Amino acid sequence: SAVISQKPSRDICQRGTSLTIQCQVDSQVTMMFWYRQQPGQSLTLIATANQGSEATYESGFVIDKFPISRPNLTFSTLTVSNMSPEDSSIYLCSTWTGGTDTQYFGPGTRLTVL
Amino acid sequence: GENVEQHPSTLSVQEGDSAVIKCTYSDSASNYFPWYKQELGKRPQLIIDIRSNVGEKKDQRIAVTLNKTAKHFSLHITETQPEDSAVYFCAARSFSGSARQLTFGSGTQLTVLP
Numbered sequence: 001s002a003v004i005s006q007k008p009s010r011d012i013c014q015r016g017t018s019l020t021i022q023c024q025v026d027s028q029v030t031m032m033f034w035y036r037q038q039p040g041q042s043l044t045l046i047a048t049a050n051q052g053s054e055a056t057y058e059s060g061f062v063i064d065k066f067p068i069s070r071p072n073l074t075f076s077t078l079t080v081s082n083m084s085p086e087d088s089s090i091y092l093c094s095t096w097t098g099g100t101d102t103q104y105f106g107p108g109t110r111l112t113v114l
Numbered sequence: 115g116e117n118v119e120q121h122p123s124t125l126s127v128q129e130g131d132s133a134v135i136k137c138t139y140s141d142s143a144s145n146y147f148p149w150y151k152q153e154l155g156k157r158p159q160l161i162i163d164i165r166s167n168v169g170e171k172k173d174q175r176i177a178v179t180l181n182k183t184a185k186h187f188s189l190h191i192t193e194t195q196p197e198d199s200a201v202y203f204c205a206a207r208s209f210s211g212s213a214r215q216l217t218f219g220s221g222t223q224l225t226v227l228p
Contacts, residue, residue, distance in 0.1 A: 033215065042203060042220045042221050043158065043203065044218075045215055092158075101163065101165070101207065102148070103148070103160070104160070105157040105158050105159075107157050108157055
């Protein structure tokens with residue numbers, strides 16, 4: 001299994017500011033995924049991050065709003081830029097370990113935008 | 115892209131009874147169907163999964179069935195216990211370009227009444 005950690009676990013931010021969320025995996029992985037879970041809702045994929053290439057964004061999500069870095073095979077960051085109250089959500093990173101289909105999730109970052 | 119529908123959105127059962135949650139998917143190329151349990155404030159945890167070459171899989175009190183022809187799969191929990199109370203998400207894996215990604219259903223809030 002993969003052990004995934006995220007920082008920060010939660011934050012309260014002001015409108016118009018940006019927050020960078022860090023995701024660390026205990027093993028090298030090819031792909032890392034970033035999801036958003038709005039209050040009481042399901043998980044929506046924001047983007048897929050491959051090491052050494054640009055992230056692939058899903059419909060409705062753009063790089064200017066959610067820039068992603070993937071500097072190595074164990075780490076990724078997601079930035080939520082120019083935040084508004086509508087960005088208040090839980091953001092989760094996810095990956096699977098090589099050779100299996102099982103996808104694991106980090107503990108999530110609970111973001112509240114005032 | 116893939117679309118996953120999940121029913122019911124809420125389900126209440128008496129302790130000891132069975133619970134069934136159903137999902138349908140749209141992409142006939144999807145080949146992997148996991149189920150996640152998410153307790154309040156926690157990350158989604160995989161509880162069981164099934165691949166498209168298998169019709170049924172069981173793990174103690176939990177079972178999943180898959181009907182590829184009808185494109186639906188179901189989660190069955192027998193002898194429910196209060197600790198089974200949580201939100202359950204089904205998902206289907208499809209391929210987008212070179213990425214494997216999960217599309218989630220909308221979730222089912224299961225309440226087991228003591």
